Amino acid sequence: MAIQPIRLFGDPVLRTPADPVVDFDKELRKLVKDLTDTMMDAPGAGLAAPQIGVGLRVFTYYIDEQLGHLINPDLDLSDDLDEEGEEGCLSFPGLSFPTPRAIRAVAKGFDMHGEPITLEGTDLMARCFQHETDHLDGVLFIDRMDPKQRKLAMKAVREAEWSGLSAPAVKFSPHATNGRAV
Numbered sequence: 576m577a578i579q580p581i582r583l584f585g586d587p588v589l590r591t592p593a594d595p596v597v598d599f600d601k602e603l604r605k606l607v608k609d610l611t612d613t614m615m616d617a618p619g620a621g622l623a624a625p626q627i628g629v630g631l632r633v634f635t636y637y638i639d640e641q642l643g644h645l646i647n648p649d650l651d652l653s654d655d656l657d658e659e660g661e662e663g664c665l666s667f668p669g670l671s672f673p674t675p676r677a678i679r680a681v682a683k684g685f686d687m688h689g690e691p692i693t694l695e696g697t698d699l700m701a702r703c704f705q706h707e708t709d710h711l712d713g714v715l716f717i718d719r720m721d722p723k724q725r726k727l728a729m730k731a732v733r734e735a736e737w738s739g740l741s742a743p744a745v746k747f748s749p750h751a752t753n754g755r756a757v
Contacts, residue, residue, distance in 0.1 A: 580628075582625070583667075589626070593625055593711045610635040621636040626665060633711075636700075636703050636704075644686065649682070651680070670732065672724060678697060678698065679696070
């Protein structure tokens with residue numbers, strides 16, 4: 576098992592768009608394993624490569640006992656109205672906030688062997704796909720909030736015990752997503 580330190584809000588890697596994966600090799604399979612091990616240890620519902628300091632378009636997820644990963648994701652969001660739900664992030668340990676997301680998402684990409692895959696999700700799974708793909712684009716869940724909610728979230732971040740720390744490994748406190756941060 577190779578648990579990696581999770582980068583916290585304020586680390587520039589979280590705001591940097593990740594590069595597409597071009598080599599589906601042993602190093603990529605190790606990255607997927609490291610992401611999975613780190614996500615499960617945290618525990619989290621999803622984890623993107625930039626959250627462990629790797630600027631590649633890879634994320635893992637664990638929702639409703641479904642464990643998986645997606646490489647070079649491309650999202651197709653439903654035309655359904657956005658649903659506001661509690662959302663947390665392993666890069667914002669212990670915090671969760673109402674965040675609007677599409678109710679349904681289709682994510683297309685590749686597995687670690689370069690085989691194309693299509694994943695469909697609703698509710699928490701759709702939220703996870705959107706949250707993790709945002710990480711790969713350098714977008715954080717606080718960016719999706721309305722201005723009033725974002726102001727409250729930033730106040731909570733400034734008051735958080737971890738605020739201003741570099742990048743220690745963190746444990747996530749349980750919240751509305753069954754104790755797992757997305």
